Amino acid sequence: MGLNEAPLLFNFEVESSENFTYIPMSVRFNLDRFGLRITLAQWQMLPLEDRKLLARFPVEEDTEIEPNFDHALFEMLRTHANVEPEWFTPEEAPAWRCTDSVPDGVALQAGLAGLATPSVARWAELDPFKRYVLAKLSRKPEANHDFVPAMREFGAAG
Template sequence: MGLYDAARLFGFEVESSDNLRFIPLAVRFNLDRFGMRITLDQWQQLPYDDRVLLARFPVEDEAELEKNFDLALEEMMKTHANVAPEKIERDPDPVWAHADAVPETVIRQSSLCGLSAPSLSLWGKLDRFQRYALAKLSRNTDKVNHDFLPAMREFGLAE
């Protein structure tokens, strides 16, 4: 598999990403996977075409392309923001990687939205990128994430 033909966005992200003004989940996924962090301001300093390119990198395991995401991002950041992406520690065992347990944060965010949490069987049927998205959207357990309910609907977990 090569780069996607277009930016990889979930349906619920199309409106909320505001034409890639915000960092899409596909890019966040690869940032987390490579142990990199950039700020929203740094993201917005990148030209639109560079943001599209970064959002076209696959979210599947692909050894040949994976190493190119970090190199591309580093070059773009140096060129357009005059900084390198921050290096962070990678989570060796992220909660979303497990299809056999619904994360507590997802259960709490579901409750905040007035939803039942996904059943274990439905959680297990999600692909890892969908599980990543729900886990990422449910990090703050004190308030409702505006994309959580639309994501649950898109993934067939809510009406």
């Protein structure tokens, strides 16, 4: 499959990522998929072009089409920050993969924002990466400033 031609950013991320000062959702997805953790400080030590390159990796779960996100990240961090990412065991069945119920966190965030929780049918229709993004933005019990713009962009806001 190869790299995307441009970094994968949703419209709501363009402003909030502040030109890749913050880790975009596409990179977070691949970090979570590979069981890798980096700090914001480590991310910010990488040159802007490296950050943009990491955001061009596909957001597919099929590791066969994966062009070495983990290897690229390790090499970039070693070269520019003299560190390695932390390893963790990825969740086997994260809530965003489930299409027969809306995760509790998403329902909570919708409630905090005064939005209707997406129906199970609407949740199931969402692209898996969009379900991942909404679940990721919903992992804390306080309102997330990107949740409402993401819900609107994905057509999930009632």
